[in-house]
Amino acid sequence: MMNRTTIIEVVLISLVAGAILHYAEAACDPLQFTCTNGKCISDRWFCDGANDCGDNSDEVHCNVDPSFRCPVGWASCPNRRRCILSSWMCDGRKHCPVVSEETQCELKSLLLRRRKSGTMADRWGPQVSRIAVALHLADNSTFGPGNSTGEEIRYELAMQLTRRLAKTTKMSSQELALYIHALLVACMDPSDFYGDNLVKELRKRVEASGNYTNPFLILVLCNAGDAMTDRDVERVTSAYDSQLRPFWTDSQALASMALSCISNSNGVSVDDRILKDMLQELKRRQFMNGTVDNFRTTALVTQALLIYDSYKKDFDLDSAIKVLVNGLNGTKSLLTAYYALPVFHEKSLLNVSSSHCSKQKDEEDDPIQKILDIDGETITVQYSVWMGDEINLARTWRLKIRVNSTIYDAIETVAKIDNRQKVEYNVVDRKPYVAALNGKEDDPEMGMFWFVYLKPLNSDEEPKFVEESPADVKLAPNQEIILWYKRGPWNVHSQVQRKAKSS
């Protein structure tokens, strides 16, 4: 039952949004259906086959075609054969036939329940990229402005990926692709992730791959807006055709989605018949009971068949949906939700994009900026760590920091973002000098020391050695700070040593 306060809120909200909401929505109880003529009827009478409203408005969207788009204020049932009031979604009461709309709510809350109380950057766990994608496909407000769940996931994603990139073991291409998908939905640019172009990196790996390329990688490149080529079409079609093992249908579903994405992108023409043939073949894999191989494959194939609404013919969508729902009744794992949830929302991995992100992406959108509480005027600098004379182990971060920040501030900022970049200092005359990074210390016997250098960003100029304490050097815009573990030139080296001794 509603208490008075809620009712007043409902009235107030509908006054504000009067133009959008049904005029009478405030008049009927939320558990009731508001007929077009203003009459209130019980939600139990909705779609019961009888004209309870008198104007039949309670019986109009009860048996629609799966490709029908429900009107504003209405939501599609999981089996897509009925539209119900959006306000009935997730209210604990069932209004949909066959598969209750509450099932998909349950799936979503299953994902939300993955959140642990823990440190800020470790609540969603290693599958945070899949959680981000699934939640976005289920609810496009997740990464909308001001959603705290979305902000937390975005932050954890950024932290986790930063740490992952800092590790020396290379991330697998699949892992990289999952992160790119997540960055897209979370409104972070995967082609400029704190200076790293992850899309370019994935493209490089795809180009270097041999005869077989996982079609998921192409799908991700395409969703990320990378330029598609004829070679990509070949990769995807040959992935579809290669029968590497008996149960290969899930890869084929991914290949179909990748080809569909390519065909909608500029520059490459794809013969529509190829895609149609692929989808037709997928339909033939469906068993009498609705299953395609297994739960996951059924979900992926149903996602793929959303292309051209292909499930309409030669595919038993109702049974497939039933398979998905029955499958959910058993073990409800994260992956189950990841694969099935989009289907219940008429979405697929083809709907992974950043189109919902606000265009004027200002600095406040930056999750790390937010955590570091940076407001006011900022400058952009770059921070790099170089190891030895061969600097191929370099890591680089692009930072926005407050005007008048020092090198020390920048070093500490990066240490906050990535705890592997924690720096220790020798204190001389109460001023800090870098002495160790991530446990790697100055090593006088080996003659290796940490030095700080500065150079203008994107220039070929030689980096300039910084003699002063990092706390004494203010940064100018577009400077690159280099923390360099190297064999120092003797004079420089002795100066540092002298300073250290005088403490």
Ligand SMILES: *[C@@H]1O[C@H](CO)[C@@H](O)[C@H](O)[C@H]1NC(C)=O
């Ligand atoms: C924020 O996102 C979560 C997760 O999708 C969703 O459950 C919640 O309703 C959203 N909140 C708002 C205010 O949009």
Ligand SMILES: *[C@@H]1O[C@H](CO)[C@@H](O)[C@H](O)[C@H]1NC(C)=O
């Ligand atoms: C890869 O393709 C080339 C040319 O199509 C072929 O010669 C080669 O045997 C293939 N390699 C493998 C491992 O299949």
Ligand SMILES: *[C@@H]1O[C@H](CO)[C@@H](O)[C@H](O)[C@H]1NC(C)=O
């Ligand atoms: C559906 O049919 C296939 C093949 O006949 C069988 O392997 C599978 O176990 C069935 N699935 C269910 C959920 O009944």
Ligand SMILES: *[C@@H]1O[C@H](CO)[C@@H](O)[C@H](O)[C@H]1NC(C)=O
């Ligand atoms: C799910 O399982 C419960 C009991 O385990 C059963 O009562 C219910 O009918 C099942 N639901 C579906 C949709 O199969």
Ligand SMILES: *[C@@H]1O[C@H](CO)[C@@H](O)[C@H](O)[C@H]1NC(C)=O
């Ligand atoms: C999802 O993607 C499909 C295929 O690209 C497209 O037709 C559909 O409009 C998209 N749905 C939404 C809600 O963006």
Ligand SMILES: *[C@@H]1O[C@H](CO)[C@@H](O)[C@H](O)[C@H]1NC(C)=O
């Ligand atoms: C979110 O989805 C709803 C329909 O489910 C649509 O009306 C709305 O425009 C979408 N919002 C964004 C920002 O894409």
Ligand SMILES: *[C@@H]1O[C@H](CO)[C@@H](O)[C@H](O)[C@H]1NC(C)=O
């Ligand atoms: C930066 O420092 C200069 C000179 O020390 C000062 O005039 C200026 O107000 C400072 N700017 C900010 C934003 O703190």
